[in-house]
Amino acid sequence: MALIELEDVARTFTIRAKVGRLRRERREVRAVDGLSFTVQAGECVGYIGPNGAGKSTTIKMLTGILVPSAGRLRVAGVDPARERTRLARRIGVVFGQRTTLWWDLPLRDSYELARRIYRIPDARYRANLDRCVELLELGPLLDTPVRQLSLGQRMRGDLAAALLHDPQVLYLDEPTIGLDVVSKVRVREFLREINTGAGTTVLLTTHDLTDIEQLCGRVMVIDHGRMVYDGGLDGLHATGQSERTLVVDLAGPSAPIEVPGARVVKVDGARQWLAFPAEDSAAPIVAAVAAGYPLLDLSVREPAIEDVIARMYAKVPIG
Amino acid sequence: MAEYLGERESGVERLRWAVRSWQLTAAMWTRAAMAYRASFALMLVANVLITSLDFVVVVLMFQHTDRLGGWTLPELGLLYGTSAFALGTADLLVGSVDSLGERIRAGTLDVMLIRPAPALSQVCAERFSLRRLGRPAQATAVLAWSVSAVRVDWTWDRVLLLAALLVSGTVIFSALFIGGATLQFWWGEAKELQNSFTYGGATLLHYPPTVFAKELVAGVTFGLPLAFVNWLPLLHILGKPDPLGLPAAFQFASPLAAAGSVLVAGVAWRAGLRAYRGAGN
Amino acid sequence: MGSAARLYLAIARGSFRRYSTYRAATLAGVFTNTVFGFILAYTFLALWRARPGLGGYDTSQAVTYIWISQSLLVTVAVWGGGFQDDVQERFRTGDIAVDLYRPVDFLGWWLAADLGRAAFQLLARSVAPITAGVLAFHARLPHSALTWPVFLLSVLLAVLVSFGLRYLVSLSGFWLHDSDGVRAVMLVVAMFLSGMLLPLGLFPDGLRQAAQVLPWAALVQVPADIFLERSTGSQVLGGLGFQLAWAVVLLALGRAAQLLATRKVVVQGG
Ligand SMILES: Nc1ncnc2c1ncn2[C@@H]1O[C@H](COP(=O)(O)OP(=O)(O)OP(=O)(O)O)[C@@H](O)[C@H]1O
Ligand SMILES: [Mg+2]
Numbered sequence: 001m002a003l004i005e006l007e008d009v010a011r012t013f014t015i016r017a018k019v020g021r022l023r024r025e026r027r028e029v030r031a032v033d034g035l036s037f038t039v040q041a042g043e044c045v046g047y048i049g050p051n052g053a054g055k056s057t058t059i060k061m062l063t064g065i066l067v068p069s070a071g072r073l074r075v076a077g078v079d080p081a082r083e084r085t086r087l088a089r090r091i092g093v094v095f096g097q098r099t100t101l102w103w104d105l106p107l108r109d110s111y112e113l114a115r116r117i118y119r120i121p122d123a124r125y126r127a128n129l130d131r132c133v134e135l136l137e138l139g140p141l142l143d144t145p146v147r148q149l150s151l152g153q154r155m156r157g158d159l160a161a162a163l164l165h166d167p168q169v170l171y172l173d174e175p176t177i178g179l180d181v182v183s184k185v186r187v188r189e190f191l192r193e194i195n196t197g198a199g200t201t202v203l204l205t206t207h208d209l210t211d212i213e214q215l216c217g218r219v220m221v222i223d224h225g226r227m228v229y230d231g232g233l234d235g236l237h238a239t240g241q242s243e244r245t246l247v248v249d250l251a252g253p254s255a256p257i258e259v260p261g262a263r264v265v266k267v268d269g270a271r272q273w274l275a276f277p278a279e280d281s282a283a284p285i286v287a288a289v290a291a292g293y294p295l296l297d298l299s300v301r302e303p304a305i306e307d308v309i310a311r312m313y314a315k316v317p318i319g
Numbered sequence: 320m321a322e323y324l325g326e327r328e329s330g331v332e333r334l335r336w337a338v339r340s341w342q343l344t345a346a347m348w349t350r351a352a353m354a355y356r357a358s359f360a361l362m363l364v365a366n367v368l369i370t371s372l373d374f375v376v377v378v379l380m381f382q383h384t385d386r387l388g389g390w391t392l393p394e395l396g397l398l399y400g401t402s403a404f405a406l407g408t409a410d411l412l413v414g415s416v417d418s419l420g421e422r423i424r425a426g427t428l429d430v431m432l433i434r435p436a437p438a439l440s441q442v443c444a445e446r447f448s449l450r451r452l453g454r455p456a457q458a459t460a461v462l463a464w465s466v467s468a469v470r471v472d473w474t475w476d477r478v479l480l481l482a483a484l485l486v487s488g489t490v491i492f493s494a495l496f497i498g499g500a501t502l503q504f505w506w507g508e509a510k511e512l513q514n515s516f517t518y519g520g521a522t523l524l525h526y527p528p529t530v531f532a533k534e535l536v537a538g539v540t541f542g543l544p545l546a547f548v549n550w551l552p553l554l555h556i557l558g559k560p561d562p563l564g565l566p567a568a569f570q571f572a573s574p575l576a577a578a579g580s581v582l583v584a585g586v587a588w589r590a591g592l593r594a595y596r597g598a599g600n
Numbered sequence: 601m602g603s604a605a606r607l608y609l610a611i612a613r614g615s616f617r618r619y620s621t622y623r624a625a626t627l628a629g630v631f632t633n634t635v636f637g638f639i640l641a642y643t644f645l646a647l648w649r650a651r652p653g654l655g656g657y658d659t660s661q662a663v664t665y666i667w668i669s670q671s672l673l674v675t676v677a678v679w680g681g682g683f684q685d686d687v688q689e690r691f692r693t694g695d696i697a698v699d700l701y702r703p704v705d706f707l708g709w710w711l712a713a714d715l716g717r718a719a720f721q722l723l724a725r726s727v728a729p730i731t732a733g734v735l736a737f738h739a740r741l742p743h744s745a746l747t748w749p750v751f752l753l754s755v756l757l758a759v760l761v762s763f764g765l766r767y768l769v770s771l772s773g774f775w776l777h778d779s780d781g782v783r784a785v786m787l788v789v790a791m792f793l794s795g796m797l798l799p800l801g802l803f804p805d806g807l808r809q810a811a812q813v814l815p816w817a818a819l820v821q822v823p824a825d826i827f828l829e830r831s832t833g834s835q836v837l838g839g840l841g842f843q844l845a846w847a848v849v850l851l852a853l854g855r856a857a858q859l860l861a862t863r864k865v866v867v868q869g870g
Pocket of ligand 1: 051057596597
């Protein structure tokens with residue numbers, strides 16, 4: 001069942017920039033440029049891309065905050081911008097950069113307002129709140145005014161607020177931004193529980209690829225508002241033309257190694273790093289090195305997902 | 320799939336929900352304000368005083384004359400009381416909408432838009448504070464005095480017209496607040512511009528139409544419908560000639576003007592939301 | 601001395617430039633002043649039609665009074681504001697305790713900033729209303745060329761008095777939990793007693809004499825009378841002297857309050 005459907009969705013912003021002292025120039029920014037994808041119910045999808053790629057803009061269109069400039073967009077079968085308030089009962093949103101909680105009031109009061117605004121039946125409200133309080137360890141924080149919470153505590157509070165009404169979809173825009181390692185782990189565990197346990201569909205935007213590796217079966221990479229990859233995490237390596245690295249320790253410092261199928265990327269005394277395509281076998285290269293150089297030790301390093309993504313971002317032509 | 324969202328609600332239900340979500344949000348703000356209650360009393364007093372100043376000036380003027388533009392002090396009291404009541408009540412109910420630009424810049428409008436309640440209700444209830452009761456309270460006092468002091472035979476049609484104008488006037492000013500605020504979707508700093516229509520308009524209505532140039536009076540009759548707030552109906556109540564010589568029907572048309580203003584403000588608000596660009600990040 | 605003067609000049613210039621970047625707000629503000637000018641000018645016309653020569657103003661002077669007061673409203677900050685908002689923000693963040701220990705004098709810093717602000721707002725926010733007044737109501741411009749520099753001097757003194765008043769209100773934040781309420785009450789007093797709404801000469805006996813010696817009269821009434829050339833010769837000097845005296849007294853009080861505040865911060869450890 002497709003819960004989210006986008007067909008050729010675009011969103012442009014006209015910006016007026018000052019040129020010189022008086023003249024102003026109008027310029028069009030295509031924040032999202034012909035995006036199409038579908039997300040099935042129950043999926044957990046990582047949505048990544050460099051700064052300014054159009055991730056937040058997409059999420060805002062999916063919640064109905066922004067009206068698309070072109071294309072067709074459906075969430076749970078309806079057009080979000082047109083039926084925003086009706087759809088709002090079915091979706092949960094967490095913006096890492098701002099809070100939906102009431103700054104001056106205890107956490108509990110924000111939840112109480114959510115109960116009324118979302119018209120959550122009492123029994124369900126209590127069950128959901130109890131579950132969130134337990135999983136996110138919010139118990140001791142419930143009576144603290146939000147402005148006194150730390151960033152990590154507040155983020156946990158925001159997560160709970162987004163889930164009290166049992167949304168079908170949860171959009172997360174950089175939920176782990178600024179959190180320490182322990183808080184990140186806790187948030188991830190919670191999201192996994194929400195996705196696999198409760199079956200909530202999750203669309204997750206982040207710059208921390210560990211979030212994606214640990215949570216998402218599927219990744220979508222966008223840049224300049226266009227999809228550059230959509231598929232499994234492992235498939236990224238092939239698309240990203242990722243490289244493995246052969247680290248060799250020679251008997252002593254030497255000129256950069258020259259063997260077919262690999263190139264030296266770094267030299268440090270007797271140690272040299274050779275890069276080669278991830279899909280090639282390491283054996284012939286190792287054999288060639290061993291034949292031509294005084295080899296003492298070697299190891300093969302798998303490509304890190306960060307490098308793959310970075311390579312992918314760098315490859316997309318600018319403009 | 321769509322039916323899972325629940326039935327689409329009727330217009331009446333949607334309106335009731337809009338009012339209800341205003342109440343819920345306003346209640347939250349009242350609570351939040353308790354966190355800073357220190358100077359509440361002083362602020363309320365200051366509020367009553369500042370809104371009284373305008374009337375004090377009128378009273379001082381009448382120390383030197385017994386008529387202004389042909390109207391007596393109790394008659395000006397009626398003008399002042401009705402205008403200030405309508406503006407004050409509108410300000411209490413929807414006045415916060417004028418800081419829409421700040422809401423947009425701070426990104427709080429995004430947060431409102433993800434809730435299942437009309438964004439307009441939430442913006443209007445934002446920073447709701449009971450200290451805004453000062454103006455309507457003070458206006459009611461002046462109004463009560465003027466009603467008893469003015470030489471008018473309070474027949475039922477006049478009483479009815481007075482009640483209707485208070486309601487219509489409040490609605491017209493509310494529509495002005497909202498319609499003016501929507502400009503901020505396009506021009507973030509339009510707040511003060513809007514103040515000149517609302518607060519400036521209310522000041523205009525403190526004085527009789529005979530004081531002003533005919534073009535100005537025509538402008539606030541056919542342009543911004545300010546004349547319908549109190550001038551036109553009070554002409555009938557006080558039995559005064561219309562400086563523009565308009566048909567008598569205009570003096571009863573305030574509810575129509577109010578309905579028209581609401582329509583225009585509503586359309587403007589919707590257009591504004593469609594043009595909304597988000598808070599950046 | 602030279603370097604201190606240069607520093608304060610730089611502060612004032614920075615403040616001038618900062619306010620000049622709020623272009624849209626300035627434009628909207630000018631529009632509002634002009635709208636209110638129109639409305640109030642008509643009411644004065646009606647009053648002076650009923651009572652020609654009231655308070656010693658002829659009709660054209662009375663109308664001009666409105667446009668002058670609208671032009672000065674923001675420059676002399678009758679509503680409060682300007683540096684007060686910045687100081688309030690520093691109270692909120694707690695930076696204020698540190699500010700008292702900066703090598704730059706606290707009062708001098710904010711005074712320089714406020715003078716920069718006032719200079720910008722005098723330029724930006726008075727020209728349009730006065731022009732509207734001249735075109736639509738035949739507002740009366742000074743007949744003698746000498747009146748202009750004297751008027752500017754009077755506005756400068758008005759800003760000093762206004763600063764002195766607002767500075768005291770802001771410093772009350774060291775003793776009161778929240779100076780918002782005080783600020784609101786001061787606004788009412790200033791609007792009324794400055795002559796912003798009605799020339800003080802029209803006030804009833806008793807109130808009139810009191811208002812004419814209180815510092816708020818220095819904000820609008822005195823400069824307006826100079827612009828209207830109502831006071832001549834020694835009266836002009838009297839008006840300027842009145843403003844100067846209040847400026848000195850208020851700035852001295854502000855300095856004293858600042859000393860007390862510093863001592864309080866020392867005792868309480870910030
Ligand atoms: N309100 C706006 N007005 C003008 N341009 C905008 C607006 N919002 C976004 N943009 C532009 O649209 C593009 C996409 O922005 P968006 O916020 O969607 O990026 P993002 O992928 O979320 O980036 P980040 O990782 O930095 O959060 C950017 O070039 C941005 O400058
Ligand atoms: Mg973003």
